[in-house]
Amino acid sequence: MKIAWPNGARIAVALTFDVDAESTWLGWDSANARRPGVLSQGTYSPNVGVPAILDLLHHERLPATFFVPGLDADNHPDTVRAIHRAGHEVGHHGYEHVRADPDDPAGEERSFMRAIESLTRLAARPIGFRSPSWDFTEKTLELLKREGFAYSSNFMDRLACYLHPNTDLVELPVHWILDDAPFFLFGLGRNQRPIQPASHALEIWKEEFEGLYELGGLPYVMTMHPQLTGRPSRMRALAELIAFAKRHDHVWFATCREIAEVARAELSRPDRQPAS
């Protein structure tokens, strides 16, 4: 269902950053704990990627949402504090960067609560959830409801925001087309895709923006990773994407939290029924 965004905006733009540092590489192979060269790809995120992104957002006067795995938050507390101090939203991104095991609900709950504890200590209690794999188990929804989360940003089944059945949990849909990983992720031994010009991704992101803008009432959720987008050429592409969006009238840049608040208020109205 399309949403009437504030001040007549045609589109709600959520710039989101999954601040995966070493956790991504540990999640793929725990033996990477003894491979500092492999881990250094993730360490680029707090060292260079996040500071560059915070500078750009400050310069553009834009809010954003940063989903931080608890493990990376604990290892890089100053990064989380800097994001929070700059006024951005900090969201839940699991503790270890691993897919939750549907056969181990107790383990999922332990990790979920541990991440809340870390982020609450360093920033504020999170109310938004992006799983490390963009996936849920049966336990996940139960945890989100129980812990009072306002939104999830994990599913690809619609363009529009919607409420998960029998809850007031808003879904802010994502898609690979608005993710930097399919274009930029590269690593020895896996994800051996050729490195592409940043302009290629930028062109696709602009085209998708135009499509969603034309339809109206929809969110534009960009999922980026500071260890990938934080490279200079890609930061230039992100700056151009922001400039491109700003050249359109009636564009609302907001945190996921703000977007979910507006969506929930509209979608909860008794006269509005969930649709496409």
Ligand SMILES: [Zn+2]
């Ligand atoms: Zn991640």
